[in-house]
Amino acid sequence: MIVFRIGGEGGEGVISCGEMLTLACARMGNEIYTFRSYPAEIKGGYAMFQVRTSNDILLSHGSALDVLVCFNQEAYDRCIAEMRNENSVLIYDSTSCHPKGDFKGIAYGVPASDLARLEMRNYLTKNVIILGILSKLFGIDPNILEEILRQRFGKKGEAILNLNFQALRKGIQYVEQNIEKRDHFLVTEQQNDNRIVLSGNQALALGAIAAGCRFYAGYPITPATDIMEFLARELPKYNGVVIQAEDEIAALSMVLGASYTGVKAMTASSGPGISLMAELLGLAGMAEIPAVIVDCQRAGPSTGMPTKTEQSDLNHALYAGHGEAPRIVMALSSVEDAFFGIIRAFNYAIRCQVPVIVLSDQYLAQRTATIRRPDMSKVIIEERKQPSAAELEHYKRFRLTETGVSPMAVPGEKGGVFTATGIEHGEDCELSYEPDNHMRMTQKRFKKLELVLKGADLYRRHGVQDQEIGIVGWGSSEGVIREAVQKANDKGLKVAAFHPKVLFPMLPEIGVFIRSCKKVIVPELNFTGQFAREIRAKFGVDVISYTKVAGLPFTPDELLEQIEKVNDQYVSKVK
Amino acid sequence: MIVFRIGGEGGEGVISCGEMLTLACARMGNEIYTFRSYPAEIKGGYAMFQVRTSNDILLSHGSALDVLVCFNQEAYDRCIAEMRNENSVLIYDSTSCHPKGDFKGIAYGVPASDLARLEMRNYLTKNVIILGILSKLFGIDPNILEEILRQRFGKKGEAILNLNFQALRKGIQYVEQNIEKRDHFLVTEQQNDNRIVLSGNQALALGAIAAGCRFYAGYPITPATDIMEFLARELPKYNGVVIQAEDEIAALSMVLGASYTGVKAMTASSGPGISLMAELLGLAGMAEIPAVIVDCQRAGPSTGMPTKTEQSDLNHALYAGHGEAPRIVMALSSVEDAFFGIIRAFNYAIRCQVPVIVLSDQYLAQRTATIRRPDMSKVIIEERKQPSAAELEHYKRFRLTETGVSPMAVPGEKGGVFTATGIEHGEDCELSYEPDNHMRMTQKRFKKLELVLKGADLYRRHGVQDQEIGIVGWGSSEGVIREAVQKANDKGLKVAAFHPKVLFPMLPEIGVFIRSCKKVIVPELNFTGQFAREIRAKFGVDVISYTKVAGLPFTPDELLEQIEKVNDQYVSKVK
Amino acid sequence: MTAPAEASPQQSPKPGLNIAPYKTDVHPVWCPGCGDFGVLTCIYRMLATKQISPEQTVIVSGIGCSSRLPAYVNAYGFHTVHGRVLPVATGVKSANPKLEVLAVGGDGDAYSIGAGHIPHAARRNIDVCYIVMDNEVYGLTKGQGSATAPVELVKGTTPFGQLDEPLNPIAMAIAYNISFVARGYSGKPKELTELIIQGVEHNGFALVEVLSPCTTFHDTYKPISQRIRFIEPSHDPTDRLAAMKLAFEKDTIPLGLIYKSERSSFHERIQMTLDRAAKKGAGNVEKTLDSFK
Amino acid sequence: MTAPAEASPQQSPKPGLNIAPYKTDVHPVWCPGCGDFGVLTCIYRMLATKQISPEQTVIVSGIGCSSRLPAYVNAYGFHTVHGRVLPVATGVKSANPKLEVLAVGGDGDAYSIGAGHIPHAARRNIDVCYIVMDNEVYGLTKGQGSATAPVELVKGTTPFGQLDEPLNPIAMAIAYNISFVARGYSGKPKELTELIIQGVEHNGFALVEVLSPCTTFHDTYKPISQRIRFIEPSHDPTDRLAAMKLAFEKDTIPLGLIYKSERSSFHERIQMTLDRAAKKGAGNVEKTLDSFK
Numbered sequence A, B: 001m002i003v004f005r006i007g008g009e010g011g012e013g014v015i016s017c018g019e020m021l022t023l024a025c026a027r028m029g030n031e032i033y034t035f036r037s038y039p040a041e042i043k044g045g046y047a048m049f050q051v052r053t054s055n056d057i058l059l060s061h062g063s064a065l066d067v068l069v070c071f072n073q074e075a076y077d078r079c080i081a082e083m084r085n086e087n088s089v090l091i092y093d094s095t096s097c098h099p100k101g102d103f104k105g106i107a108y109g110v111p112a113s114d115l116a117r118l119e120m121r122n123y124l125t126k127n128v129i130i131l132g133i134l135s136k137l138f139g140i141d142p143n144i145l146e147e148i149l150r151q152r153f154g155k156k157g158e159a160i161l162n163l164n165f166q167a168l169r170k171g172i173q174y175v176e177q178n179i180e181k182r183d184h185f186l187v188t189e190q191q192n193d194n195r196i197v198l199s200g201n202q203a204l205a206l207g208a209i210a211a212g213c214r215f216y217a218g219y220p221i222t223p224a225t226d227i228m229e230f231l232a233r234e235l236p237k238y239n240g241v242v243i244q245a246e247d248e249i250a251a252l253s254m255v256l257g258a259s260y261t262g263v264k265a266m267t268a269s270s271g272p273g274i275s276l277m278a279e280l281l282g283l284a285g286m287a288e289i290p291a292v293i294v295d296c297q298r299a300g301p302s303t304g305m306p307t308k309t310e311q312s313d314l315n316h317a318l319y320a321g322h323g324e325a326p327r328i329v330m331a332l333s334s335v336e337d338a339f340f341g342i343i344r345a346f347n348y349a350i351r352c353q354v355p356v357i358v359l360s361d362q363y364l365a366q367r368t369a370t371i372r373r374p375d376m377s378k379v380i381i382e383e384r385k386q387p388s389a390a391e392l393e394h395y396k397r398f399r400l401t402e403t404g405v406s407p408m409a410v411p412g413e414k415g416g417v418f419t420a421t422g423i424e425h426g427e428d429c430e431l432s433y434e435p436d437n438h439m440r441m442t443q444k445r446f447k448k449l450e451l452v453l454k455g456a457d458l459y460r461r462h463g464v465q466d467q468e469i470g471i472v473g474w475g476s477s478e479g480v481i482r483e484a485v486q487k488a489n490d491k492g493l494k495v496a497a498f499h500p501k502v503l504f505p506m507l508p509e510i511g512v513f514i515r516s517c518k519k520v521i522v523p524e525l526n527f528t529g530q531f532a533r534e535i536r537a538k539f540g541v542d543v544i545s546y547t548k549v550a551g552l553p554f555t556p557d558e559l560l561e562q563i564e565k566v567n568d569q570y571v572s573k574v575k
Numbered sequence C, D: 001m002t003a004p005a006e007a008s009p010q011q012s013p014k015p016g017l018n019i020a021p022y023k024t025d026v027h028p029v030w031c032p033g034c035g036d037f038g039v040l041t042c043i044y045r046m047l048a049t050k051q052i053s054p055e056q057t058v059i060v061s062g063i064g065c066s067s068r069l070p071a072y073v074n075a076y077g078f079h080t081v082h083g084r085v086l087p088v089a090t091g092v093k094s095a096n097p098k099l100e101v102l103a104v105g106g107d108g109d110a111y112s113i114g115a116g117h118i119p120h121a122a123r124r125n126i127d128v129c130y131i132v133m134d135n136e137v138y139g140l141t142k143g144q145g146s147a148t149a150p151v152e153l154v155k156g157t158t159p160f161g162q163l164d165e166p167l168n169p170i171a172m173a174i175a176y177n178i179s180f181v182a183r184g185y186s187g188k189p190k191e192l193t194e195l196i197i198q199g200v201e202h203n204g205f206a207l208v209e210v211l212s213p214c215t216t217f218h219d220t221y222k223p224i225s226q227r228i229r230f231i232e233p234s235h236d237p238t239d240r241l242a243a244m245k246l247a248f249e250k251d252t253i254p255l256g257l258i259y260k261s262e263r264s265s266f267h268e269r270i271q272m273t274l275d276r277a278a279k280k281g282a283g284n285v286e287k288t289l290d291s292f293k
């Protein structure tokens, strides 16, 4: 297993260098897991790309670094403290970066800037030269890298492509002629069938198509835009419609309009856009229109830090919108779960006729990982409950039923004619301001949510069965938590994690799990401990809220440290 | 004490009849307390107006009816079950309403419709005829009523005014000639100085002016529009600006723009409009711009029931908006508190440089009550913390300080030049995506809220000191709760109420109170028990959530019943 | 010089036209004399004339007195939230182009809170007929002046007179290049019905701006009837500049078709995209999954 | 026929014009060659020419590459959220009319998410100069086509070509009766500075639509420089129809002042309201309280 990190200035090709390295490792049959952090501006600022590669399943981007590649001094200054140990490798652009005495590992200086500027006569080739250096040093197949370059630059013409090939070879040659390998890291070829490599956003978009989504409306916003861009390329091939709306209010309005006609429809955005949808969430709840709304969370309120990660939109997802309108809130935990989770989201939306808010985040949305190729034959796709011919004789759109769900006619259906409305109404859509009716209809709308609790895949559990310490996290931290739990278990700590995938309605299983632990930690990437508050309110049990609000994900070691602290403080003492 | 209710068809003058009756009782020196409920449409549907009048302080609109006036059959059918006892009086339009045998009290039939149509030759005079009938029957001074008619109709010309005078006399005559009074209800003249009569919305608007608000932007919406209409008349006299914005997003944007220049600014809306403001709440929090946002809550999500009351926007007020932006959430508890509460809201906004959301509701906004005339000499008005001359030498808008509050320069101030922004920033407004900075600034923004907890007037307490049962309600239910607690205390039950006026940040005193009770009831007009959930989460103590979601306020008797139930079930058993 | 009485909805429809199948048993909540009754009748007549089947029709609206209209027509309806009628209608029509989609609402819904959506519906040229019942006030919230209210109007929020210039919806529509722009009057139901029929038949976005007085808060029947005139047949509605000239007219209120242009509608262009995509091969989840190997 | 090089901001300002006091030490995050550099320089020059003091100036912006501009000018600034620059600027100017208020931002900010606010700023005639840096794309989110993007543009969200008709911001502005409507080009800084000066001096709402290419995602220097022309001096900007004709022009891109009309600005009309109210007596809380007795 190797954790690579590449750091440098935004716009210098740091991210694309990392992406190509990742793809090459994956194509050699390795598992990969990436993490990126970069500035919100188009040019300038510090950017970094981390890829962990292994022949074993990976759960997170890792804690400490094995190989650090510094495009400039800033990258060195920021990252050097995170090197794992004296076997760690530093590769630095000797033109622009000068390691200080404090680094104890193996360092290779390479004059990449000079090579690019003077020998290649094109500064932009620097990142490919470095790719060549990595290739030679760590045994990354140059043929695979050439293939990747071809896919990236082929469209830009022979000249550009050849320049890149030369840059790659320049890097390889440089190592051959100047560097004696002193470290032991090697990326090896693996036999690894039936695995695919994709980002969280790609997995989600693909899952949506698989779920039958045939309408998407959205408005560009980081870090959700890739979803729209992916669907804009793919959905039309499935006869699906993608509309770039004039804003997020229009986007969700269009989704509700499309869904009203019986089509599975989705929008995706990030904080600012999601905030604008608050009023329409209520309409969807009240008029009982299914909709899937993806929130790729980013850091901070308002514009905040658009390219950084955070889990601070949970409150809004749970409670935005005046009055009380039903919704389901889910959180995606991994790239694989992005695929299957979004399918469940569509199923819930259709089953309950409610909006489903799906929380992803920058960490998950933009990270790439190797996953099992999904087996479509095992995927269940639900369809809308439609009125029977008998029901259409005296059709009532909002008929009170046992489950709360009323069959939904779609335009074109004879006998099904009805007027959906956000005003309080009776079973037959008639406006009503009667106290009893309002009570009944509110109950009906919330009753439907119970149907979610009966499904499968509502949570995952990791770690020992006789836990003393429990971890209840949510969303994209699952891998990190799992890795920390494994490490803790290896150290003999009795720790287990319960990871809910549906956050609202709250799973009763969480209560059972919590009560089985001596102490429970709720790690989340926000300031106020949003999910911890929900758990306390729901189960009346106190939990330890462990938060971080730095725009970065947890690392397994951070979590492990927290587990050990809690163990020392509460559990080992108790014994 | 008399509880009058007038019921009939919307557009028939039910509400205006009630308003005139109310004003007359008040001008006779009586305390009054009203409640109205009417359809959202301009014409048609059931409307009702209730006024309780007394020579003693009133806490609610009452539970049972003493005098019921039915303009039509629907009013009778809906209300007759609420009559207090066999002394209660029914006045009904004998043309259109036919009491059934089930009514045991004193009934007076009056052919008001016929009198209007046939004798007055104008159906619209019906409500004034009924006013005349009430005048004669219950001793309401006809001179005062004439004065009120003059104020209402004077502008419409002599002819219309005279028609109304005639209608009033017609009603009086009818009683003189046809009815023998069999009941004992009389409205008597009282000596009652230094009292004023106004609605919740009027008190709020007046309080805002007193607080120094000089900018208002809003968009019409029931039941908040009166605030804008009042301010449109009054604020210009104070050199204040009122703008009717194109929507609520624009309204809050304008308020933030105005506040940025140093002017105290406010907007008011109801659910749908408040939902649209979610994104801007985050901007105000992030850029640290003071703003007062009034939410006159109405019933239901989406368009819901616009003219009915509910307390279901608390969740949204607490949590709307992606990311974590600080805010203060208050709830107004009475007409008097609307005046003083909005002044505190401005003080908090200015003190903490945050948005303050002030929750009112239809019940409070549109009810009229008699209150002590506010003593302006006792009112404290806070002003913005501005940078000193020394600070302006090296001014940093977001300087980290002990309290979190940084002095705020206003445009025009030399040396104060800064760029406010919703992007994460450092002390000197420089954009920053650094983990540490984000943490520090998030802490700063939330730290400021502690300044609220130090003020006065944060809560009120009612009932015995050695309580076993506690009531923690919020907002406009205070009077109802207080009346129920009084009744319970009179019956020997050890009940007390704690009524917080600030809901976020949560008052630690609530925890102290709760722990001093054997059992705590949290009554609120919503479905999910929103405040109860917050209390559970914050204090880890379970409470009984008592909810109602009918578009109507609680009545004292409803609450009393609940108190007795809890007493029987938990408290008396325990003894 | 039409008397206001003409606005009343009691006028009997064309002989032979059976509007009954398009009525519902929901009683309109509008005040007596409200212009919206007239518009409703014209919509019934359009449906009856064109024999559109109720289940193939969707009427989308926002919030306001006028936006209550869908419940009064026997057709699928979606009474949404304030200002979002056009994006919702865009979603409906794009998801199922076979439906006949009407959008209806008030001037507040259209030109205030919803103003941002009109240019985008125009640019897409969604095949929807949008009927705006313009009464120059916010009727449902009790008559505050809207963005089309005349200067010096005294209403609740403008006790000292509203002083801003009213918007010119027709000029805006032409500037947006809405491909069918007409003005009607609820007091001229015959002509209005004709305009609505044309608007529905038009392939693309049709705006029918209707003067529809609010008898309760701003009764404009008289001044309107004194100022209207029907556009002379010599007017060439495809001449955008001539249309703009009509839009700028101040003394009279020209009624009729003002501007019209022909171009592909949104769902047709969506189909173009689908056709282009189809050339890359039909969608297949298994294949797409494999592309990530 | 100007070469794209002219767009570079390095061009030295008028001799004698000292723009240094208006610069800040914040380094613009824009890409090399971005048109917004040129616009920034023109704003510096306008400020220097008019000698407006930094503390009396407020620059309000939305979100986008172009909306980062306020931080680069030594003046009060408010970098708000996407699309709300005009209502925020309305609040600033109405609350303190003594301030010189500029609004700036991109085409996405202005004509997509913010489109609903423009007609209302126009109708109020707020005394604000609004500079829209139109690059036909959403720069900051990596170059998706905006509502002014040309037909067939292939970008991230339109891989098969964007097929909708672009909006015509100048025609819209004239239809809104914005009282000063001009188009400039960041590659013609001398003329653009002049337009911005005029826009700032204009009493009322001034829209300066600036062609400001995005070198990274949609480099239009060449096609623009081939199509621009300066409006002939014979054009009468007070002739609304003539202005509209210029707006509809397709072959060339007319640069310069297109439309201008004189009427009272919003804060002047607010003052009228205050004056009318003053006749009812100055505000006095005690008296108002007593009126509720």
Ligand SMILES: Cc1ncc(C[n+]2csc(CCOP(=O)(O)OP(=O)(O)O)c2C)c(N)n1
Pocket (backbone or CB within 6 Å): B219, B220, B221, B222, B248, B272, B273, B276, B303, C063, C064, C065, C066, C067, C082, C105, C106, C107, C108, C109, C110, C133, C135, C137, C138, C139, C140, C141, C146
């Ligand atoms: C977001 C939002 N803001 C405000 C309202 C309150 N409201 C209801 S109807 C209406 C205006 C109606 O005016 P218009 O659209 O012209 O319709 P009309 O009643 O005149 O037919 C308003 C402001 C609302 N329902 N939603």
Ligand SMILES: Cc1ncc(C[n+]2csc(CCOP(=O)(O)OP(=O)(O)O)c2C)c(N)n1
Pocket (backbone or CB within 6 Å): A219, A220, A221, A222, A248, A272, A273, A276, A303, D063, D064, D065, D066, D067, D082, D105, D106, D107, D108, D109, D110, D133, D135, D137, D138, D139, D140, D141, D146
């Ligand atoms: C409500 C909201 N939606 C989306 C975004 C994401 N976003 C940031 S900038 C931008 C568009 C920028 O385009 P434009 O206004 O033309 O400015 P440019 O970058 O081209 O100068 C978008 C969509 C956002 N910040 N807020």
Ligand code: SF4
Pocket (backbone or CB within 6 Å): B042, C029, C030, C031, C033, C034, C035, C036, C065, C066, C135, C139, C140, C213, C214, C215, C216, C217
């Ligand atoms: S208030 Fe006006 S617009 Fe509304 S129904 Fe009555 S007349 Fe029509």
Ligand code: SF4
Pocket (backbone or CB within 6 Å): A042, D029, D030, D031, D033, D034, D035, D036, D065, D066, D135, D139, D140, D213, D214, D215, D216, D217
């Ligand atoms: S992305 Fe385009 S608009 Fe943004 S700074 Fe770069 S060149 Fe300018």
Ligand SMILES: [Mg+2]
Pocket (backbone or CB within 6 Å): C064, C106, C107, C108, C133, C134, C135, C136, C137, C138, C139, C146
């Ligand atoms: Mg209207």
Ligand SMILES: [Mg+2]
Pocket (backbone or CB within 6 Å): D064, D106, D107, D108, D133, D134, D135, D136, D137, D138, D139, D146
């Ligand atoms: Mg742009």
